[in-house]
Amino acid sequence: MDQALQHLVNGTVLGGTYALLGIGLTLIFGVMRVVNFTHGELYAFGAYMTYAFVSLLGVNFFAALALATLCGVALGALIELVLLRSMRKADIDSVMLVMIGASLVLQNGEMWAWGGVAKLVPNPFNGSPLVFGPVSVLPLRLFVLVVSAALLLGFWLMLDRTRAGVAMRATFQDPETAALMGVRIGWVNTATFAIGSGLAAAAGALLGPVFMVSPTMGDLVGLKAFAIVILGGLGSLPGATLGGFALGFVEEYAGGYLSTEYRDAFGFLLIILVLALKPQGLVPAKERIG
Amino acid sequence: MINRRSLLLASLATPALATRGFAADPIKIGMTQPLTGAVAASGNYVANGAKIATEVLNRAGGVLGRPLELILEDNKSNPREAVASVEKLVLRDRVPVLIGAWSSTFTLAIMPKLIEYKVPMVVETSSASRITTAGNPWVFRIAPTSEMEAIAFSALLSKFTPAMKKVDFLSVNNDFGRGAAEKFSAALAARGIAIGKTETMTPEATDLAAQLTALKQSDGDTVFVTTGVEQMTLALRQAVEQRLGKRIVTTGGSFPDQLLANPLPPGNDSFHILFYAPWFPERAPHPAIARTYTQEWNKKGWEFAGLTEGFRGYDAMLTVVEAIKLAGKPEAEAIRAALWNVKIPGVNGDIAFTKEGPAGQESGQNRPNVSILKLSEGKTSLL
Structure with a gap:
């Protein structure tokens, strides 16, 4: 029983991080129909920015998280303006190739700038775990979970309750009509990509101190993010959240009770099962975002 | 009478020897290491060791009156890329000898290419037994096998208090990790220690909570962790989070x-099987060589603890250069034959090869030394 409870806590923490990874990717696909292969690299970029602000510039840890996220927003806006804006009418395959190229450039840029050796990001939290009966969790992990939940909620409110959110959803439903109604499509796309990138950078900024920061840290994360989005339903924010937690729990319990050797395989087995039974994913939204 | 060993020892212990001018073309030595990817930290350390050995040797006159040129390729912590890096080194750079490839998985992937291109390779890190028992006469390993490491470690069991009674394993799921778990299980079982669970993790895994929670349920008193530096660091940090509450011993020399x-909280000491402990160069088998290596490394401003793995590249370079010197020419077959006659002092100890594997197809295997380092609240001490 104690082990099951610990797995429950571990799965919740892992699921929260997976959900955060998924929402930025699903937003960009939902609004722009762009498969963002730079998602993993933007995650690594956020982690490196946190490392740079904390370890090299001596910035306060919490301020560094915010600054790293803003850097991710800025980089995302730059990618949209330089690479994607001129390709708005291009087919999805061409855009995918451009994004794969951008991902390679970003990863090699990180290797060039930081070297291949992984780095630890110092954090102000106590290194000893908080103990609740039979279960334990690090204060840093709890902080990440709480901030992830706050980001998910804030992001949902932005989409549902603000004019910017309405503009994003309108653009997805019918870009031409949205433009006739006064929505500036170009800026909606830039803002969407920037916000999605900021969410990826925020995930990296939060998880970099939990794990370690390395140029290839985005590879596995990018793959998992795609798995979460497909599991939850492409373009669905609740789907990405649910998919993240589903994947986290399956990996944790299957790894703990069945086989750690095939831990990742169980996650992908879940995806195959869901897609076989429900090809649109767990939450096939009528309206792809929100 | 001064013999060749003394001369080499003297040259390696005195890096300030005047730099010679070279007119001849350099002799190329190829090296493949994981400079990026999951085990990049270790690969960079080993590469740095080879770089400073090259500098020290060039300052001492190079070999055969020619300077040495280290050509370094990144195998990206990936066996396919490891094979591609060897193809590039052999076919494009025309190197007559190789050093590599850190992980057993990468080395095993490369080995058929050594036979195909007839180029010898000095294996500086990989520990899987198969590397020297598979019948590849182009392989010369200076690193210990997991079995040698396990046997040497089991002779030091009395240094642990309280004594080990039952052990579990957390291993990276590749030849290195699985091989270490198997060989340590056998060596410790032979000493009457009970063997518990073995949990594995993919080389890229960052969240090890499931594995650690499963290990926590075991009634073992010690967990042996075998993986690269990055994942080892994560395992130690996450063991604190999961309140593992067992002694942790890491294998493989990382x-x-x-x-x-960034030390772990008090009460979370760990033990590390090392092949060179740079905090204590005077305890090395050849302190003068160890000091030179350590001083040259520190001059570069590289991370001090990287010395624990960098010596592999340093010793591998000394080995290769001695073989070229003995061969009298930088040609692959001559170097391979000469490697059997290498007898030099290195950072880890004496380097010489004995035969392993099927008759007529033997690989060379060195007998290295091991030591156990205790890490407690960021402070190190030798057991």
């Missing part, structure tokens, strides 16, 4: 150096 600057 050291989680970032835990020096």
Whole structure:
């Protein structure tokens, strides 16, 4: 029983991080129909920015998280303006190739700038775990979970309750009509990509101190993010959240009770099962975002 | 009478020897290491060791009156890329000898290419037994096998208090990790220690909570962790989070150096099987060589704890250069034959090869030394 409870806590923490990874990717696909292969690299970029602000510039840890996220927003806006804006009418395959190229450039840029050796990001939290009966969790992990939940909620409110959110959803439903109604499509796309990138950078900024920061840290994360989005339903924010937690729990319990050797395989087995039974994913939204 | 060994010892112990001018073309030595990817930290350390050995040797006159040129390729912590890096080194750079490839998985992937291109390789890190028992006469390993490491470790069991009674394993799921779990299980079982669970993790895994929670349920008193530096560091940090509450011993010679600057909370000591402990060069078998290596490394401003793995590249370079000297020419077959006659002092100890594997197809295997380092709140001490 104690082990099951610990797995429950571990799965919740892992699921929260997976959900955060998924929402930025699903937003960009939902609004722009762009498969963002730079998602993993933007995650690594956020982690490196946190490392740079904390370890090299001596910035306060919490301020560094915010600054790293803003850097991710800025980089995302730059990618949209330089690479994607001129390709708005291009087919999805061409855009995918451009994004794969951008991902390679970003990863090699990180290797060039930081070297291949992984780095630890110092954090102000106590290194000893908080103990609740039979279960334990690090204060840093709890902080990440709480901030992830706050980001998910804030992001949902932005989409549902603000004019910017309405503009994003309108653009997805019918870009031409949205433009006739006064929505500036170009800026909606830039803002969407920037916000999605900021969410990826925020995930990296939060998880970099939990794990370690390395140029290839985005590879596995990018793959998992795609798995979460497909599991939850492409373009669905609740789907990405649910998919993240589903994947986290399956990996944790299957790894703990069945086989750690095939831990990742169980996650992908879940995806195959869901897609076989429900090809649109767990939450096939009528309206792809929100 | 001064023999060749003394001369080499003297040259390596005195890096300030005047630099010679070279007119001849350099002799190329190829090296493939994981400079990026999951085990990049270790690969960079080993590469740095080879770089400073090249500098020290060139300052001492190179070999055969020619300077040495180290050509370094990144195998990206990936066996396919490891094979591609060897193809490039052999076919494009025309190197007559190789050093590589850190992980057993990468080395095993490369080995058929050594036979195909007839180029010898000095294996500096990989520990899987198959590397020297598979019948590849182009392989010369200076690193210990997991079995040698396990047997040497089991002779030091009396240094642990309380004594080990039952052990579990957390291993990276590749030849290195699985091989270490198997060989340590056998060596410890032979000493009457009970063997518990073995949990595995993919080389890229960052969240090890499921594995650690499963290990926590075992009634073992010690967990042996076998993986690269990055994952080893994560395992030690996450063991604190999961309140593992067991002694942790890491194998393979890697050291989680970032835990020096970012120590674990009190009461979370760990033990590390090392082949060179740079905090204590005077305890090395050849202190003068160890000091030179350590001083040259520190001059570069590289991370101090990288010395624990960098010596592999340093010793591998000394080995290769001695073989070229004995061969009298930088040609692959001559170097391969000469490697059997290498007898030199290195950072880890004496380097010489004995035969392993099927008759007529033997590989060379060196007998290295091991030591156990204790890490406690960012402070190191030798057991």
